[in-house]
Amino acid sequence: MPAQSDVANRSVIIGRSSSHFTRITRIFAAELGVAYDFQVVRDLMSSNAEDYGGNPALRIPNLKTPQGVWFGALNISRELWRQSGRKLHVVWPEDLDAPVTANAQELVLQAMATEVSLVMAKVGGASEGGAHPVKLRTSLLNMLAWLEENAEAALAALPAQRDLSYLEVTLFCLVQHLEFREVLPTAGYAALNRFCQRFAARASAKETAFRFDT
Numbered sequence: 001m002p003a004q005s006d007v008a009n010r011s012v013i014i015g016r017s018s019s020h021f022t023r024i025t026r027i028f029a030a031e032l033g034v035a036y037d038f039q040v041v042r043d044l045m046s047s048n049a050e051d052y053g054g055n056p057a058l059r060i061p062n063l064k065t066p067q068g069v070w071f072g073a074l075n076i077s078r079e080l081w082r083q084s085g086r087k088l089h090v091v092w093p094e095d096l097d098a099p100v101t102a103n104a105q106e107l108v109l110q111a112m113a114t115e116v117s118l119v120m121a122k123v124g125g126a127s128e129g130g131a132h133p134v135k136l137r138t139s140l141l142n143m144l145a146w147l148e149e150n151a152e153a154a155l156a157a158l159p160a161q162r163d164l165s166y167l168e169v170t171l172f173c174l175v176q177h178l179e180f181r182e183v184l185p186t187a188g189y190a191a192l193n194r195f196c197q198r199f200a201a202r203a204s205a206k207e208t209a210f211r212f213d214t
């Protein structure tokens with residue numbers, strides 16, 4: 001049983017079980033063996049920063065720690081790495097020094113952000129037929145086509161002795177989420193599906209399956 005002081009000092013992930021950016025952080029926590037509490041943001045339309053742990057961008061995920069609040073999935077994943085006793089070899093975005101790997105990371109994160117815009121516009125009741133949503137969809141399809149063509153090369157270029165990379169975790173969360181939120185059917189992306197099948201075998205992926213919080 002954890003000591004009471006450990007429980008009192010435990011970090012809190014503020015997010016949603018249906019959010020791909022939140023899932024990144026939960027996969028990192030599981031891989032790194034870091035215990036945390038989970039605080040669900042029930043209303044993503046809230047304009048009160050307090051509902052998001054104080055994040056003025058009104059976004060999730062955020063991580064509450066005794067030192068302060070960390071905003072965003074990358075900051076959180078790094079902080080979880082610092083908290084972990086495991087000292088895994090993680091390849092972070094700034095370690096990607098070839099165009100194929102750096103561009104893959106850029107496009108995965110941009111595709112995730114574009115997907116957020118499309119989902120939030122739908123939730124907010126905006127028309128999907130407007131000029132900008134149509135452009136966003138074209139951009140998303142272009143990015144997915146690029147990733148389908150280049151992801152295998154990018155993954156093969158990662159250091160072989162790594163335990164994990166931000167690229168793999170984010171790519172997995174992106175592809176799974178497109179299907180989960182019915183933004184795009186992903187069955188036609190064979191290379192991306194092969195990658196997801198391999199990644200899905202990890203305990204951290206199994207433990208963090210997308211679901212709508214009740």
Ligand SMILES: N[C@@H](CCC(=O)N[C@@H](CS)C(=O)NCC(=O)O)C(=O)O
Binds near residue numbers: 020021022061073
């Ligand atoms: N840069 C942030 C992006 C986070 C983000 O966009 N989260 C989405 C949920 S997956 C969100 O909070 N959406 C609310 C909104 O768009 O109003 C990160 O890397 O964590």
